[in-house]
Amino acid sequence: MPENDDDIPHLVVASDASFRSKALDTGDTYALTFTKAGEYAYYCGLHPHMQGKITVAP
Numbered sequence: 909m910p911e912n913d914d915d916i917p918h919l920v921v922a923s924d925a926s927f928r929s930k931a932l933d934t935g936d937t938y939a940l941t942f943t944k945a946g947e948y949a950y951y952c953g954l955h956p957h958m959q960g961k962i963t964v965a966p
Contacts, residue, residue: 912934920938924948927940931954942962947963
């Protein structure tokens with residue numbers, strides 16, 4: 909499970925609004941189980957230039 913090892917908070921937000929974490933302070937984690945294959949784009953709600961993509965294979 910990924911952990912925020914930065915010294916500032918981050919917030920995981922799905923680009924399609926399907927999931928959103930609480931603000932994650934240093935040492936906090938966020939877990940989510942995906943039930944469908946596909947690609948899920950996300951960004952940091954506090955730093956929108958920080959973006960990523962999760963790929964779920966069937």
